[in-house]
Amino acid sequence: MSGxxxxxxxxxxxxxxxxxxxxxxxxxxxxVVVTMFIAAQNIRSYITADTHFIFLTLFIVPxxxxxxxxxxxxxxxxxxxxxxxxxxxxxxxxxxxxTSGNLSRIMSQPLYRDSVxxxxxxxxxxxxxxxxxxxxxxxxxxxxxxxxxxxxxxEILRLFAFIFVSIVYGAFWMALAVLFSVMFKSTATSILVxxxxxxxxxxxxxxxxxxxxxxxxxxxxxSSLDTITKYDxxxxxxxxxxxxxxxxxxxxxxxxxxLGNMSTLQMLxxxxxxxxxxxxxxxxxxxxxxxxxxxxxxxxxALCFAGSYIKFMREEIRAT
Amino acid sequence: xxxxxxxxxxxxxxxxxxxxxxxxxxxxxxxxFGFLGPNGAGKTTTLLMLLGLTEPTSGIASIWGHNSTRExxxxxxxxxxxxxxxxxYDYLTAAENLDYTAALNGIARDKAAKRIDELLGMVGLADxxxxxxGTFSHGMKxxxxxxxxxxxxxxxxxxxxxxxxxxxxxxxxxxxxxxxMAKQKVTVVLSSHQLLQVQKICTRxxxxxxxxxxxxxxxxxxxxxxxxxxxxxxxxxxxxxxxxFVKSIQKIKGVTGVESTGELLLVSCEKDLRRQIAKxxxxxxxxxxxxxxxxxxxxxxxxxYFSEA
Numbered sequence: 001m002s003g004x005x006x007x008x009x010x011x012x013x014x015x016x017x018x019x020x021x022x023x024x025x026x027x028x029x030x031x032v033v034v035t036m037f038i039a040a041q042n043i044r045s046y047i048t049a050d051t052h053f054i055f056l057t058l059f060i061v062p063x064x065x066x067x068x069x070x071x072x073x074x075x076x077x078x079x080x081x082x083x084x085x086x087x088x089x090x091x092x093x094x095x096x097x098x099t100s101g102n103l104s105r106i107m108s109q110p111l112y113r114d115s116v117x118x119x120x121x122x123x124x125x126x127x128x129x130x131x132x133x134x135x136x137x138x139x140x141x142x143x144x145x146x147x148x149x150x151x152x153x154x155e156i157l158r159l160f161a162f163i164f165v166s167i168v169y170g171a172f173w174m175a176l177a178v179l180f181s182v183m184f185k186s187t188a189t190s191i192l193v194x195x196x197x198x199x200x201x202x203x204x205x206x207x208x209x210x211x212x213x214x215x216x217x218x219x220x221x222x223s224s225l226d227t228i229t230k231y232d233x234x235x236x237x238x239x240x241x242x243x244x245x246x247x248x249x250x251x252x253x254x255x256x257x258x259l260g261n262m263s264t265l266q267m268l269x270x271x272x273x274x275x276x277x278x279x280x281x282x283x284x285x286x287x288x289x290x291x292x293x294x295x296x297x298x299x300x301x302a303l304c305f306a307g308s309y310i311k312f313m314r315e316e317i318r319a320t
Numbered sequence: 321x322x323x324x325x326x327x328x329x330x331x332x333x334x335x336x337x338x339x340x341x342x343x344x345x346x347x348x349x350x351x352x353f354g355f356l357g358p359n360g361a362g363k364t365t366t367l368l369m370l371l372g373l374t375e376p377t378s379g380i381a382s383i384w385g386h387n388s389t390r391e392x393x394x395x396x397x398x399x400x401x402x403x404x405x406x407x408x409y410d411y412l413t414a415a416e417n418l419d420y421t422a423a424l425n426g427i428a429r430d431k432a433a434k435r436i437d438e439l440l441g442m443v444g445l446a447d448x449x450x451x452x453x454g455t456f457s458h459g460m461k462x463x464x465x466x467x468x469x470x471x472x473x474x475x476x477x478x479x480x481x482x483x484x485x486x487x488x489x490x491x492x493x494x495x496x497x498x499x500x501m502a503k504q505k506v507t508v509v510l511s512s513h514q515l516l517q518v519q520k521i522c523t524r525x526x527x528x529x530x531x532x533x534x535x536x537x538x539x540x541x542x543x544x545x546x547x548x549x550x551x552x553x554x555x556x557x558x559x560x561x562x563x564x565f566v567k568s569i570q571k572i573k574g575v576t577g578v579e580s581t582g583e584l585l586l587v588s589c590e591k592d593l594r595r596q597i598a599k600x601x602x603x604x605x606x607x608x609x610x611x612x613x614x615x616x617x618x619x620x621x622x623x624x625y626f627s628e629a
Contacts, residue, residue: 006423014411101407105468108371108401109424110393316374318364319403319480 003111007119008126015127020088025131028081032135035063035077036142043147052280053257055151056158058143060255068203074139075251078132078166079244083198085131086173089124091191093117093181094312104319113313117305121178128170136163154283161287162254168297169247173198175304182308182315201242209238243297250293253286324349324476324507325370330379332365332531339365341531342379347509347524352502354522355511356622362531363511364404367478371401383476397425400469400477404484406461410454414445414464417453418471425472432471439467443497459490466497476507483514495521519618527625534625543616551576552592553614556585559607568600583609 015021039061046061047054062071069076094117097103106116136159144150151159176197180190213235219227239245257280281289323346332340340362347353355363368374369381372392380387386394408417415436422432440446443463453461462482469477479498483491491514499521502508512518518525519539527535527542535542544552558565561583569578569585574593579586587597594611601608 002426003424006420006426009423010420017411100410101403101405102409104373104401104403105406105408105421105465106424107373108396108399108403109421109472110397110426111424112393314375316368318368318374319405319407 003109004115004119004122007111007116008122011120011123012126015089015123021127024085024088025134028085028131028135029138031077031081032074032138033142035072035074036139038063039073040142040146047147053152053155053158054147054149055140055143055155056255056257058147059139059159059162075162075248075255078135079169079247079251080202082128082132082166082170082247083173083202083244085128086124086170087177087191087194087198089127090121090174090177091181091194092187093120093124093178094308095181095185095187095190098185099187101319104317107317114309117178117182117308117312121174121305124174125167125171128174129167132163132166132170157283158254158257158286161290162251165247165250165254165290165294165297168294168301169243172243172297172301172304175301175308179304179308179311182311202244205239205242205245209235212238240293240296243300246293246296250290250297253289253293257281257283257286322349323347324384325353325509326380326382327366327370328380330366330369330381331377332362332369332374333377338531340369340376343528343531343533345526345533345536347507349507350502350505351524352498352508352510352522354518354525355509355528356513356515356518356525356618357528358513358626361528363528364480366528367401367480367509367511371395371399371478397472398475400472400474402462402465402469402477402479402482404480406465406468408453408456408461408464408468411452413450413452414440414456415449417464418468421468422471427471435471436467439470442470442500443467444493459486459493462486462490462494463497466494466501470501474506477501477509479508479510481512482510483512483517491517515618515622525618527622529626535621539616539618539621542621543618551588551590554587554589554592554594554597554611555614556587556597556611557583557609558585558601559583559609561585562604562606565601565604565606568604569597572596572600 039058042063043058043061047057051057059074062073063077064072066072069080072080094103097106097116107113140151140159173194177190177194180193181187184190184193213231216234217227217231219231223231236245240249325345325347327343327345330340330343330345331338343362343366345366355366357363365374366381369376370383370388372388372395375389380389382388383395383399386398388395408414409420412420418436418439419432422436423429427435437446437449440449443466445460445463445467448456448460453464456464466482469479477498482494482498486494495517498508498510502521510518510522522539524536524538525542526533537545561580566578566580566585569575569587572589572593574590575587576590577588587593592613594613597611598608
């Protein structure tokens with residue numbers, strides 16, 4: 001335990017003094033600020049008399065138009081940058097220690113091997129938490145100045161839940177990067193593999209899911225509602241392989257309380273056929289909605305961790 | 321004296337390659353043990369198994385009665401290890417690097433700070449304590465490595481090629497530091513193929529070849545056994561060689577042969593008989609200019625082993 005805390009303290013200090021952390025911080029905060037300025041111009045048209053959560057709206061107002069992604073809002077920016085932060089914080093956890101010749105020296109001290117992974121992971125998690133928290137605080141602060149509406153207690157709770165989900169999302173990517181840092185001897189390989197997986201799960205999961213769902217349940221303009229719903233279910237379930245989808249769904253449910261269903265298509269069908277205007281769900285219900293997404297993210301993280309442990313525990317530590 | 325480092329039928333295979341082959345080693349408390357052998361003989365692998373940094377295929381390695389594979393933490397608490405290519409965090413200072421090692425060993429901060437000052441002074445890096453390790457030379461890093469090993473007050477210390485690639489002056493300093501450790505009752509195992517240095521500081525050497533221990537003993541014993549055919553050879557220079565003197569020597573109990581070449585007499589005997597020879601010399605009125613026991617260098621022994629292998 002004391003060994004893990006020693007690793008944690010050193011790694012945290014390393015993160016804060018490292019150039020890469022400063023660059024990340026400037027990058028993320030810069031992007032958030034730019035998004036918010038553009039969102040500020042759109043927010044008036046976005047808020048109507050029916051808007052229940054004005055402060056939350058601030059976080060979901062679409063910002064600048066970006067090719068491929070469309071209009072990006074604050075959660076989209078986080079969905080893109082949290083994985084990058086996670087990967088950058090984790091990709092060289094073990095293999096950089098190995099190449100620098102420190103691993104042999106550290107592992108000949110009386111501490112368990114998992115203490116090294118755990119301590120480093122926790123330090124990364126603390127750094128990630130600070131980054132995410134600071135962005136939310138910046139957006140909230142700028143929003144308060146802009147719209148002058150103070151958040152309600154429920155909005156604050158929802159934001160905390162949002163921050164928590166964001167951190168878990170980042171934790172997954174960090175755990176994945178840590179796994180690759182154990183598997184690959186070279187830091188270049190581990191960061192490239194991590195980033196390719198990120199691109200695959202982020203950009204390519206939708207077309208892949210479309211193709212598979214389309215081949216299982218072919219739909220066209222004349223398809224019945226049942227068929228379309230079936231297609232939609234398959235499509236969404238395949239997309240849920242990607243942590244990015246899980247994160248998107250979870251943040252949607254937390255920041256847009258009107259969302260009663262993870263699938264916007266099914267929501268629309270419900271609204272169209274029932275002729276209902278969606279009303280916001282209570283916080284408890286939104287949290288229940290997020291629960292499966294959250295547990296899936298945690299399970300994926302645990303899986304990466306298990307992989308790292310298994311590989312690292314019995315490995316030979318040789319100075320190379 | 322009891323064995324503090326022990327291996328029993330220790331085997332390590334990498335696929336089909338046998339790195340360490342049924343190694344039985346026992347090193348006593350306070351010894352400076354030199355671990356010799358060509359590259360790839362299994363020296364480092366044996367050290368890694370003793371430290372619990374890799375698992376043996378079969379057999380047991382233990383230090384102070386702790387099984388290295390099953391109780392690695394207990395082993396590492398009392399064992400210091402300086403790997404062959406030691407690395408430090410380049411962006412931290414010498415003192416910060418040692419501070420981290422101290423923290424990993426659970427040494428209290430104030431106690432650690434005092435000990436770090438002391439150790440950096442000892443290895444001659446006191447002035448460099450606040451400098452980043454990235455600016456250090458190889459020799460300085462190696463000395464810092466010795467301080468790093470010392471910080472936990474180990475009972476056993478392993479040095480893997482501590483003098484490789486270091487200038488003669490640096491080597492001298494490092495060997496002195498290692499000898500100092502041995503004086504403080506630390507059992508030292510030194511792996512090297514720089515024979516002269518090993519000979520200088522080791523009380524006992526083991527020669528490893530293809531994962532097997534082919535020789536084990538003090539340098540003198542090994543030399544006598546391998547080159548002198550188990551005999552002590554005494555070289556005597558006499559002022560006026562006389563047959564009477566030669567004959568008298570031959571009569572001494574234990575002498576097996578005398579060769580004479582001019583002023584030089586080469587006496588083979590079963591043990592050190594210089595005292596008896598000197599007595600005979602006075603009896604015969606011969607003047608001994610000098611008399612010495614022929615010593616065997618470790619490189620002679622080493623070459624002998626590997627020319628046969």
